Amino acid sequence: MAAPVTSRTVTLEINGEQVxxxxxxxxxxxxxxxxxxxxxxxxxxxxTGNCGACTVHVxxxxxKSCMMLAVQADGAKISTVEGLAADGExxxxxxxxxxxHALQCGYCTPGMLMSxxxxxxxxxHPLEEDVRVAIQGNIxxxxxxxxxxxxxxxxxxNA
Amino acid sequence: xxxxxxxxxxxxxxxxxxxVLAAYEGARPLAGGQxxxxxxxxxxAAPDVLVDLADLDELRTIGFSAEGMxxxxxxxxxxxxxxxxxVDVARAILAEVAATIGDVQVRNRGxxxxxxxxxxxxxxxxxxxxxxDATFTIRGQRGERSVSADEFFLGVYMTAVGxxxxxxxxxxxxxxxxxxxxxxxxIGVHGTYVVNAAATVFGDMARVAIGCVxxxxxxxxTMEERLAGxxxxxxxxxxxxxxxxxxxxxxxxxxxxxxxxRHLAEVxxxxxxxxxxxxRK
Numbered sequence: 001m002a003a004p005v006t007s008r009t010v011t012l013e014i015n016g017e018q019v020x021x022x023x024x025x026x027x028x029x030x031x032x033x034x035x036x037x038x039x040x041x042x043x044x045x046x047x048t049g050n051c052g053a054c055t056v057h058v059x060x061x062x063x064k065s066c067m068m069l070a071v072q073a074d075g076a077k078i079s080t081v082e083g084l085a086a087d088g089e090x091x092x093x094x095x096x097x098x099x100x101h102a103l104q105c106g107y108c109t110p111g112m113l114m115s116x117x118x119x120x121x122x123x124x125h126p127l128e129e130d131v132r133v134a135i136q137g138n139i140x141x142x143x144x145x146x147x148x149x150x151x152x153x154x155x156x157x158n159a
Numbered sequence: 160x161x162x163x164x165x166x167x168x169x170x171x172x173x174x175x176x177x178x179v180l181a182a183y184e185g186a187r188p189l190a191g192g193q194x195x196x197x198x199x200x201x202x203x204a205a206p207d208v209l210v211d212l213a214d215l216d217e218l219r220t221i222g223f224s225a226e227g228m229x230x231x232x233x234x235x236x237x238x239x240x241x242x243x244x245x246v247d248v249a250r251a252i253l254a255e256v257a258a259t260i261g262d263v264q265v266r267n268r269g270x271x272x273x274x275x276x277x278x279x280x281x282x283x284x285x286x287x288x289x290x291x292d293a294t295f296t297i298r299g300q301r302g303e304r305s306v307s308a309d310e311f312f313l314g315v316y317m318t319a320v321g322x323x324x325x326x327x328x329x330x331x332x333x334x335x336x337x338x339x340x341x342x343x344x345x346i347g348v349h350g351t352y353v354v355n356a357a358a359t360v361f362g363d364m365a366r367v368a369i370g371c372v373x374x375x376x377x378x379x380x381t382m383e384e385r386l387a388g389x390x391x392x393x394x395x396x397x398x399x400x401x402x403x404x405x406x407x408x409x410x411x412x413x414x415x416x417x418x419x420x421r422h423l424a425e426v427x428x429x430x431x432x433x434x435x436x437x438x439r440k
Contacts, residue, residue: 001178004166004186004208025209026162028196047160049197052264061238061267066160067196068268071167072189072211115263136349137262 010074014039015083023070030054032070033080041081041110045139052138055111056080062118064137081110084117092155093117100151104142111138116152125156160200166208173217173298173327176210181300181323183208188325190234190273193265218272218327221245229331233272237261240271250291250331252339252357256283259349272326275311278318278375281352285312286370287341289378290357290431293331299324308368312375337361340434342427343370346414353414356427360435363389367432369424372409379403379428391436399432400425 011020014037023032033039033056045053047066054065057079084091093116096102103109112135119126119134126134131152132145140148166183170176180186185207189195198204212218218234221243229249231240237257240246246254260266260274260283274284275295289308296305297320311319320326343355355370356379365386367379385399404421411417 001175001182002168002170004168004179004183004210006164006166008167008169024164025167026165028160028162047200049193049265052262055264062264063268064264067193067265069167069192069196069209071169072192072213074169118263134263137264 008071008074010070012073012076012078014078015080015086025069025071027070028066029056029058029068029070029073030065032073033065033078036070039080039082043107043110045107045111050139051108052111052115052135053108055114055138057114057118060118060121062115062137079114081113084113091117093120093152096151096155097148100147100154102143102148102151108138108140108142112140112148116148116155119152120155123156125158126153127158128153162196162199163202163205165199165206167211168208169211169214171214173215173325176212176215177298177300177323177325179208179210180325184322186210188212188272188276190270190276191236191268192273193261193269194273194277194279212272212325223249223333224330227333229333231271231329231331233270233276233326233328235271237266237269237271237274238263241266249333250339251334252287252291252341253331256287256341259283262349271329275329276318276320276326278312278314278316280315280374280376281355281371283341283352283355283370286355286368286376287357288329288331289368289376290359290366291331291339292359292366293329295319295326296328296330297321297324298327303327305330308376309378314374317374334359334440335361336440338435338438338440340431340436340438342430342434344423344427351414354409354420354423354427356424356431358428358431358435360386360391360432360439363387365391365432365435367428369403369407369428372407372420372424377407381406382428382432386432391432393433396429396432396436400429403428 043053045051049067187206189209218232240257295311358367368376409420
């Protein structure tokens with residue numbers, strides 16, 4: 001029986017890069033990403049699991065990184081908003097956000113992009129209602145969601 | 160947010176998980192963490208040792224027992240329920256209700272075991288599983304036992320899972336022609352329930368359970384007895400629900416008075432039964 005520990009070495013892949021780092025058990029994944037790895041594209045909005053600004057992909061699925069401990073991600077493949085345009089070229093979704101004016105203050109945008117990217121991966125041609133369900137866990141206080149929904153739908157060609 | 164310091168174990172087997180849970184006072188299983196991590200942030204819960212069940216693959220399966228019971232591992236996520244052909248064939252209401260829990264991110268990590276072991280009276284699954292006559296398999300160092308929903312949900316945040324024990328699976332009878340229904344009032348479209356009700360109707364028998372009105376799901380036994388004739392017309396079902404509200408003593412809070420919840424209990428029970436009856440095969 002392995003004795004419980006208060007810190008643990010976490011090995012994971014983030015945006016295609018291998019990372020190995022010892023972290024305290026109580027560190028949230030979002031703090032690990034932002035503070036330990038310096039990837040500040042992932043935002044902290046509410047820190048209570050409501051706003052979705054901290055959304056990242058863990059093994060391909062959208063999750064809120066403030067509701068997960070870094071040690072829980074040991075062995076996982078993570079991607080953050082920085083991983084979308086890793087080669088400097090914006091994705092079709094990011095270009096569509098630009099073209100449809102889908103952001104205003106931009107605080108929710110990383111989370112919106114990660115939720116919408118996860119949707120497009122499993123449903124490349126979403127309808128408006130699909131998009132609304134997909135971003136239900138992401139709060140935007142500027143846009144009223146209309147332009148965000150239009151931007152995502154347009155990527156799939158159902159505009 | 161900074162959590163209180165906590166210890167962590169990530170066992171490789173169920174036996175090891177049970178050993179750790181039994182060996183350390185204040186040890187608590189960590190499933191998807193969609194409730195536990197948040198209540199730890201709020202310091203509303205302060206476990207000393209988290210026993211992460213992430214590596215216990217046998218808790219992630221959905222299958223059938225030799226007797227045809229639908230067996231759902233405690234670590235099965237809501238998203239998994241929604242995509243499961245076994246659930247779709249045997250008890251589609253589970254997927255239907257799972258699709259209304261939280262949001263996509265929560266459904267990707269939140270688990271069936273977590274939902275029932277938290278035993279929050281406003282959760283979706285306790286009331287549904289009570290109506291479906293599910294049983295709960297609990298494993299400890301002295302072996303395995305199976306309890307009914309009535310025996311499982313003991314109170315707010317309290318279940319039959321004792322210290323040093325682990326919920327391993329939830330067993331749901333296949334519908335076999337029964338119809339299932341779920342109704343209630345939420346705060347916002349997919350928000351927390353103010354009151355909810357679940358019903359299953361098979362032949363001239365109905366099971367009805369009400370959530371959010373007491374520490375654990377309440378069976379509407381008088382309503383069930385009145386429905387025993389097998390008449391599920393609107394008038395009969397409404398008449399059967401009369402007095403149900405008066406038999407309850409629900410809490411009052413900012414979302415509704417006790418009186419309003421008594422009213423909602425009757426309305427929700429009627430809607431759940433009518434939906435269930437319409438879905439019978």
